[in-house]
Amino acid sequence: MQFRSLKGIQDILPPESYVWQKIEETSRETFKKYGYHEIRLPIIESTELFTRSIGETSDIVEKEMYTFNDKGDRSVTLRPEGTASLVRAYVEHHLYNEPSPQKYYYIGPMFRYERPQAGRFRQFHQIGAEVLGSEDPSLDAEIVSMLNAILRRLGIDGFDIEITSIGCKTCRPDFKTELKKSLADRLGLFCEDCNRRFDLNPLRTLDCKVPSCIEARKGSPAIIDFLCGECSRHMNGLKHGLSLLNIPFVINPNMVRGLDYYTRTAFEVTQGSPGSQKAIAAGGRYDGLVAEFGGPPIPGIGFAIGAERIVPLIKESLTVRESPDLFFCTLGKEASEKSFVLTSQLREKGLWVEMNYDTSSLKSQMRKADRLGAKNVIVLGEDELKNGRATIKNMKDKNEIAVAFDAGDILKAISK
RNA sequence: GUGAGUGUAGCUCAACUGGCAGAGCAUCUGACUGUGGCUCAGAGGGUCGCGGGUUCAACCCCCGUCACUCACCCCA
Numbered sequence: 001m002q003f004r005s006l007k008g009i010q011d012i013l014p015p016e017s018y019v020w021q022k023i024e025e026t027s028r029e030t031f032k033k034y035g036y037h038e039i040r041l042p043i044i045e046s047t048e049l050f051t052r053s054i055g056e057t058s059d060i061v062e063k064e065m066y067t068f069n070d071k072g073d074r075s076v077t078l079r080p081e082g083t084a085s086l087v088r089a090y091v092e093h094h095l096y097n098e099p100s101p102q103k104y105y106y107i108g109p110m111f112r113y114e115r116p117q118a119g120r121f122r123q124f125h126q127i128g129a130e131v132l133g134s135e136d137p138s139l140d141a142e143i144v145s146m147l148n149a150i151l152r153r154l155g156i157d158g159f160d161i162e163i164t165s166i167g168c169k170t171c172r173p174d175f176k177t178e179l180k181k182s183l184a185d186r187l188g189l190f191c192e193d194c195n196r197r198f199d200l201n202p203l204r205t206l207d208c209k210v211p212s213c214i215e216a217r218k219g220s221p222a223i224i225d226f227l228c229g230e231c232s233r234h235m236n237g238l239k240h241g242l243s244l245l246n247i248p249f250v251i252n253p254n255m256v257r258g259l260d261y262y263t264r265t266a267f268e269v270t271q272g273s274p275g276s277q278k279a280i281a282a283g284g285r286y287d288g289l290v291a292e293f294g295g296p297p298i299p300g301i302g303f304a305i306g307a308e309r310i311v312p313l314i315k316e317s318l319t320v321r322e323s324p325d326l327f328f329c330t331l332g333k334e335a336s337e338k339s340f341v342l343t344s345q346l347r348e349k350g351l352w353v354e355m356n357y358d359t360s361s362l363k364s365q366m367r368k369a370d371r372l373g374a375k376n377v378i379v380l381g382e383d384e385l386k387n388g389r390a391t392i393k394n395m396k397d398k399n400e401i402a403v404a405f406d407a408g409d410i411l412k413a414i415s416k
Numbered sequence: 417g418u419g420a421g422u423g424u425a426g427c428u429c430a431a432c433u434g435g436c437a438g439a440g441c442a443u444c445u446g447a448c449u450g451u452g453g454c455u456c457a458g459a460g461g462g463u464c465g466c467g468g469g470u471u472c473a474a475c476c477c478c479c480g481u482c483a484c485u486c487a488c489c490c491c492a
Binding site: 007126281 | 417418445446451484485487488490
């Protein structure tokens, strides 16, 4: 019986795993400078946590969740995103009693039951950051700037930071009716999907990629023109903040969020040709979510980077693997045991040491050492055992030095 | 959920559109009784995704099925 990983769920093998380590390290270092602390959240939660926050009619909830009943007949779900869990933990542990704002980050797998595609998987990984406890737009600017910093430090460029505001409880409904009024008389020009969207969620017609729809919606009202005073001031505050920090951005008034809890600021980092999966990170403000989860009316903002979407963009994708400092070639059982012990001692001293395990010709052992890229090789055979000295060969310059069977001597010899 | 494409060695791909399943790379061995890379020689490795059908004969044609890939919807 041959097993395969499940559809859309993949192994991350070396050397690519080193690219992942680099992404995680760079993110952690950057988060630290901005005062974000790691929070480790469960990957499984009660189903209702997601249906309530993400929205009953969102695509994620309607068709993309890994939901099942546990043995206690409770409906549970593998998390499709991180914000809901974070806010749950924030409220559950009364973290609003800590000084505001509270800044958190998380790194981990998310699950969505979708048809896999380039840059889209059923298990994928997000690097997310969330701030709770302030609605100051300078925080919006700061978090966008932090996202920018992480991507830059990873050597990624050629991306756009798109921002917009999607309004709040007061102004969004007004805009929705205005938009419907504007679209109503030319519905025939739009595609089938847009006609469906017109009833369900008219805002989505603004995001349609069908060329005829792009043409047809020209001149439609844009949400940023309908923002209430508060939202408008907030949006300007964000733009001002980004300008102060010299973060280039573009305003995309057609941006739409797939999750219901977003308010005001929404942003997206896009890269590459227009089409699918150009978003490598996305985020926004969710000022009503904490209260929705039974906490005080505390605002929040966050983003998530799609790890799978930046891996291919990282220039160091072809990271050269590090190589062992020393490889022991052995001939005979006694030599093998001797190097077994020396190998262990040298590792204690901090070296990366490999040895030959199976009996094979010296030639093939040398070949193996070479394939591993070993910097030095020690040959231990009958002659060496007789003399009590072995030779270390530097694989690069081919020099050989005689050493005693002593971890200290060997260490000294190869650190020259 | 919808549509299209592709499944042959560990990897990348051939096989005259029906006639004995191949190459390159990789692996292992040898040339060189105990010294790697280069070169040369050889070896191992296949239920041609799976099941059925047509045929004297199927990797090739037909039907079904599964998997993978890409795209749509949507999203990180």
